[in-house]
Amino acid sequence: MSSKPEAxxxxxxxxxxxxxxxxxxxxxxxxxxxFAALPLHAPSAGFADRVLLDVGFPHSAARARTDLxxxxxxxxxxxxxxxxxxxxxxxxPAGIQVLYRLGSLLTFGELIQGxxxxxxxxxxxxxxxxxxxxxxxSVGRALTLPLLTPEASLALLACLAVSGASLYxxxxxxxxxxxxxxxxx
Numbered sequence: 001m002s003s004k005p006e007a008x009x010x011x012x013x014x015x016x017x018x019x020x021x022x023x024x025x026x027x028x029x030x031x032x033x034x035f036a037a038l039p040l041h042a043p044s045a046g047f048a049d050r051v052l053l054d055v056g057f058p059h060s061a062a063r064a065r066t067d068l069x070x071x072x073x074x075x076x077x078x079x080x081x082x083x084x085x086x087x088x089x090x091x092x093p094a095g096i097q098v099l100y101r102l103g104s105l106l107t108f109g110e111l112i113q114g115x116x117x118x119x120x121x122x123x124x125x126x127x128x129x130x131x132x133x134x135x136x137x138s139v140g141r142a143l144t145l146p147l148l149t150p151e152a153s154l155a156l157l158a159c160l161a162v163s164g165a166s167l168y169x170x171x172x173x174x175x176x177x178x179x180x181x182x183x184x185x
Contacts, residue, residue: 008034 015027146152
């Protein structure tokens with residue numbers, strides 16, 4: 001250390017040891033000057049990578065820089081997807097022919113009517129589900145509202161205590177060592 005940081009350190013220690021009201025401000029100022037006089041050290045560029053290697057994460061730094069398509073799983077999934085698209089393109093003429101044959105069985109009006117009926121049935125099912133949900137919420141509120149009173153909480157606590165004592169007694173009866181001496185006499 002040079003003489004300047006030593007002087008600042010002595011000034012800070014002296015100010016900290018005094019019991020004057022302004023000594024606290026002087027100590028704070030001396031400490032800030034001491035920290036300002038210290039040289040700034042920054043780690044080297046590969047410091048984090050070396051630490052991760054020492055800790056046991058050998059591929060963590062390299063994994064962050066890898067290409068998306070470098071993994072075998074990604075390339076396999078990409079190949080499978082392209083294969084599925086190719087099969088779909090090859091099957092397209094047969095699919096169009098099937099749709100054409102089905103189209104001759106159904107008229108455009110029947111398709112529209114079926115779509116409307118499907119939408120209507122879906123909405124009716126949604127309304128029924130919402131009504132059931134609303135009913136379940138009202139039943140839940142009706143059951144929980146009385147339980148919020150102190151009397152109901154005390155009754156629940158008493159039931160819990162009785163069931164706990166019963167369970168303890170039952171476990172004690174089951175695990176007690178049996179003796180058949182009274183049967184023979």
